Amino acid sequence: MPVNKHRKLSPVLSLAVILLLLIFLIVLEQHQASNRMVVAVLQKGAILAVAAVAMNLPNGFTGIFSLGMAGFMSIGAYITAILTIPTDTIESVYYISGVAGWVMSIKRALDGLPQPLLVLVALLIGGLVASLFAFLIGIPVLRFKSDYLAIATLGFSEIIRALVASPQLDRVTNGSYGLKNIPGFATASGSGALLIPFAIAAVCIFIMVLVINSSYGRAFKAIREDDIAAEAMGINLLKHKELSFVISSFFTAISGGMLAMYMRSIDSKTFQVSLTYDILLIVVIGGMGSVTGSIISAFLITASKEWWLRFFDQTLYIGNWQVPLLRTGFRMVVFSVLLMVVVLFYRRGLMGDREFSWEDILGLPRRWRRRRAVTAAARADAAEAKDGGKHDA
Amino acid sequence: MSFSTFIQHCLTGISLGGAYALISIGYTLVYGILLLINFAHADIFMMAGYFMIFAMASFPWQVAIPIVILATVVLGVVIERVAYKPLRNAPRMSVMISAIGVSYLLQNLATYLFSALPQGYPTIPPLKKVIQLGSVTTSLVTLITPVLTILLVILLMLLVRHSKFGMAMRAVSKDFETSQLMGIKINRVVSYTFAIGSALAAIGSILYFTDRMSVTPFSGTMPGLKCFVAAVLGGIGSIPGAMIGGFIIGITETFLVAFGYSTYSDAVTFLFLIIILIVRPTGLLGEELTEKV
Amino acid sequence: MPDTPVLELEHVTVQFGGVVAVDSLDLTIQPGEIVALIGPNGAGKTTAFNAITGVYKPTNGCIRFKGDILEEDFPQGKMRKLYRGRDAGQYQKRVVRTPDEICRLGIARTFQNIRLFKQLTVFENVLIAYHCHIQANIFASTFRLNHREERRMRDGAMALLDLVGLADSAQEKADNLPYGKQRHLEIARALATQPELLLLDEPAAGMNPQETDELTSFIYDMKERFKLTIFMIEHHMNLVMDISDRIYVVDFGKRIADGRPEEIQSNPAVISAYLGVQA
Structure with a gap:
């Protein structure tokens, strides 16, 4: 049976693709100087893929509407940045008001760690702090309709932004000046620029997939489908919504930390509500409730935004004729229209709530053939009916 | 704090609260009928700010104000028709995403058309007139705002309580499907609701920006969130509730800023939301709803 | 000595605003029984189910599961003045459980609209x-x-x-x-x-006679196999009369009759409730 053949084939194919991807990344990493744009798009794509899958977990799989992405990302980003900025250059970053003593002592305590380990520890701490915040907000808010959660999380992320930029936190977050000198993914020789973000992203997404496929993940889906029935089946709504929300915030913060490493310098304006909307765009286009959809869409959207459609923001002349509409800001208008079009006309996005599978892809030719046969048969039937009609007449 | 500064802050607070009240009515009306947080409402309010800048560039204020209100109403109704109406039977989350999409679109459109830089808000001469009340100096807008707000709320409540349209509106908010079966033209009621909400947002925007002096594509976000919280605080679906919520939030914010806690003034708004959700989820004037199982 | 009842409702009242949906309902179900709850539309049957499963909490009264208190409440706050049910003042304790807890204790249910x-x-x-x-x-x-x-x-x-x-x-x-x-x-x-106790809310709703017959034997099989106690709301009288050991009849939230199927069939109060004839 061909379906069975496909099932046996699919792990082999997946392995082959992963291997090819690995080779591609290694080769690209060695030639990054001449491929800056591709490298940047892939890095950012990997980061946003983590954020998108993390956003999908409550929104697409549990049916609770959380809009706090920017806030949780900024927690992760700031903690990662503060902990990884080299201790010897930190004074120059905080040149206006200096570094708070307790921040310095934490940094000194972590100084002994080798760089890669330090990054991991920083990302984890960022994730844990964000989870704690999520847990606390969740207690009052998750009991109510998801609309309130949307507003509360949106408000939370704006508050975080205001706090980060506030003069009271000058000595921790450097206030409105932001942080710079954040080490990137790559070592001095440039190795790891792609492999490190891809490895972190892969681990994060893999763990989230494990969560989704676990018994708890099934309970999340049950809540999404029908919360009253789920509760009647013994699923504690508050506990499971909390779990989903906290796990999502943890990985969102990690993606925020990675974003800080990608950007090398951050400030509170990086984490405006529009960042949340950017990620929502990715999730909706990929399909609410599809991990592979989120991943594919993260790379597609990032590539179009940062690379393929970049020219939308520049005035363009063809001969002497200036192409109308193209100037700064047009790109984002196009993307927001795209979001609206998807929501209104293709509500399921790229993947709906299905996942990518080789069986589907390999089964396609067969299905096409069958469909063609069916339409042909239908057409023949119609023709016959017409003929029959003539005879009757 | 001397008595006169106290009065000064009270006046400012009430005035800000009045503007908030007018905006939160838009949220409360739409939520009452469609159970939708109209995320775009904040950006409709922001767009009204830009409309005023352009209207005042070519017309005197007496003409500009009606133009702005009209333009905002058209914007609000068109948004409903294009982005919400096709999703009447879609899952709640799709409609919310659509609302966010509109908000995102309006912000990006404003950035594209008017750039992200703050644009100066025109002065409307009579509103800026300075008046002296004993030892307190204030501009006329501070006094007009609360009076106008209360007047509009009374008018709106009369409309909702005693007109045929108001009855239709109340029926739709109680039961969408049944009122449709009773021959109420749902789409017309929803359109009118958006029109009223947008008109009030336009008036609120004039009063709000006259004090703030500039508009950016993101000026709507924070006031919008606060006004939704005000609507929840007052009891979602209740018009006087939205007004009271608006005043509470406006006054609290003003005093926090006056005492030097401006960083926390936004945070306190959301603290309100969380407290009200714990203590009295139906809000101050809201009624209890039981979901049918 | 008789067994401890699986489920006992004692003066259970559920009131929404001014409407008393279930009025001081008393009811006992013994282990292994199939008990039906019948009554005209709007009699408060599903509300009673929702009170047992924790979706609504009783306004007044006590529900026991295998002898232990599952839920107990009395009118409080605004309800104290508004309360229009009977037997106020008998209860002082407050035990509230969420539907998921109740499910884990061993009461499962189905829904009227799947x-x-x-x-x-x-x-x-x-x-x-x-x-x-x-x-x-x-x-x-x-x-x-x-x-x-x-x-x-x-x-x-x-x-x-x-x-x-x-x-x-x-x-x-x-x-x-x-x-x-x-x-x-x-x-x-x-x-x-x-579960030990299974609540079925109109399991045969929308079924044709043949499907109903199948369902009847299915419910009976499941009951035997899993040693269940079954409490169900049903309008199909064939099904009810076929498999119930006892029947409770409610109208306007109050119990108007209870007994074995044949007793219920000839009970004048039941006939009048269903047909609207003066008894």
């Missing part, structure tokens, strides 16, 4: 119900440290589907099942939570 997890498969629908007794925490479950438990849940779900005759459609979306099968699936899902 509430399946529509977009999930038939298999997943049943598997999810096993989640309520999960031992592993989310960490263990994520990293499959509980693979034995997971195996057990999956095998259990499959065996249960086999038993109810849905094994062939295990991988189909629940939404795609024909109506009658959806009813069966809902019962199977409730059984997967390993």
Whole structure:
């Protein structure tokens, strides 16, 4: 049976693709100087893929509407940045008001760690702090309709932004000046620029997939489908919504930390509500409730935004004729229209709530053939009916 | 704090609260009928700010104000028709995403058309007139705002309580499907609701920006969130509730800023939301709803 | 000595605003019984179910499950003035449980208007119900440290589907099942939570006589196999008279009669409630 053949084939194919991807990344990493744009798009794509899958977990799989992405990302980003900025250059970053003593002592305590380990520890701490915040907000808010959660999380992320930029936190977050000198993914020789973000992203997404496929993940889906029935089946709504929300915030913060490493310098304006909307765009286009959809869409959207459609923001002349509409800001208008079009006309996005599978892809030719046969048969039937009609007449 | 500064802050607070009240009515009306947080409402309010800048560039204020209100109403109704109406039977989350999409679109459109830089808000001469009340100096807008707000709320409540349209509106908010079966033209009621909400947002925007002096594509976000919280605080679906919520939030914010806690003034708004959700989820004037199982 | 009743309702009243939906309902169900709750539309039957399963909390009265208090409450706050039910002042304690707790204690239910997890498969629908007794925490479950438990849940779900005759459609979306099968699936899902007491809210609603007959024997089989006690709301009198040991009749929230099927059939109060004739 061909379906069975496909099932046996699919792990082999997946392995082959992963291997090819690995080779591609290694080769690209060695030639990054001449491929800056591709490298940047892939890095950012990997980061946003983590954020998108993390956003999908409550929104697409549990049916609770959380809009706090920017806030949780900024927690992760700031903690990662503060902990990884080299201790010897930190004074120059905080040149206006200096570094708070307790921040310095934490940094000194972590100084002994080798760089890669330090990054991991920083990302984890960022994730844990964000989870704690999520847990606390969740207690009052998750009991109510998801609309309130949307507003509360949106408000939370704006508050975080205001706090980060506030003069009271000058000595921790450097206030409105932001942080710079954040080490990137790559070592001095440039190795790891792609492999490190891809490895972190892969681990994060893999763990989230494990969560989704676990018994708890099934309970999340049950809540999404029908919360009253789920509760009647013994699923504690508050506990499971909390779990989903906290796990999502943890990985969102990690993606925020990675974003800080990608950007090398951050400030509170990086984490405006529009960042949340950017990620929502990715999730909706990929399909609410599809991990592979989120991943594919993260790379597609990032590539179009940062690379393929970049020219939308520049005035363009063809001969002497200036192409109308193209100037700064047009790109984002196009993307927001795209979001609206998807929501209104293709509500399921790229993947709906299905996942990518080789069986589907390999089964396609067969299905096409069958469909063609069916339409042909239908057409023949119609023709016959017409003929029959003539005879009757 | 001397008595006169106290009065000064009270006046400012009430005035800000009045503007908030007018905006939160838009949220409360739409939520009452469609159970939708109209995320775009904040950006409709922001767009009204830009409309005023352009209207005042070519017309005197007496003409500009009606133009702005009209333009905002058209914007609000068109948004409903294009982005919400096709999703009447879609899952709640799709409609919310659509609302966010509109908000995102309006912000990006404003950035594209008017750039992200703050644009100066025109002065409307009579509103800026300075008046002296004993030892307190204030501009006329501070006094007009609360009076106008209360007047509009009374008018709106009369409309909702005693007109045929108001009855239709109340029926739709109680039961969408049944009122449709009773021959109420749902789409017309929803359109009118958006029109009223947008008109009030336009008036609120004039009063709000006259004090703030500039508009950016993101000026709507924070006031919008606060006004939704005000609507929840007052009891979602209740018009006087939205007004009271608006005043509470406006006054609290003003005093926090006056005492030097401006960083926390936004945070306190959301603290309100969380407290009200714990203590009295139906809000101050809201009624209890039981979901049918 | 008689057994402890599985379920006891004592003066249970549920009031919404000024409307008394269930008025001081008393009711006892013995282990192994099939008891039916019947009454005209709007008599408060589903509300009583919702009070037992914790969806609504009783305004006044006490519900016992296997002798222990499941829920108990008395009018408080605004309700104290508004309360229009009977037997006020008898209760002082307040015990409130959420529906999921009650389910884990051993009371499972189905819904009047089927509430399946529509977009999930038939298999997943049943598997999810096993989640309520999960031992592993989310960490263990994520990293499959509980693979034995997971195996057990999956095998259990499959065996249960086999038993109810849905094994062939295990991988189909629940939404795609024909109506009658959806009813069966809902019962199977409730059984997967390993209840002692099963509440069925109009299990035969919308079924034709043949399907109803099938359902009747299905319910009886399940009851025997899982040693269940069954409490059901039903309008199909054939089904009710066929399998119930006892019947309670309610009207306007009050109990108007109870007894064995043949007693109920000839009870004048019941006839008048259904036909509107003055008794």
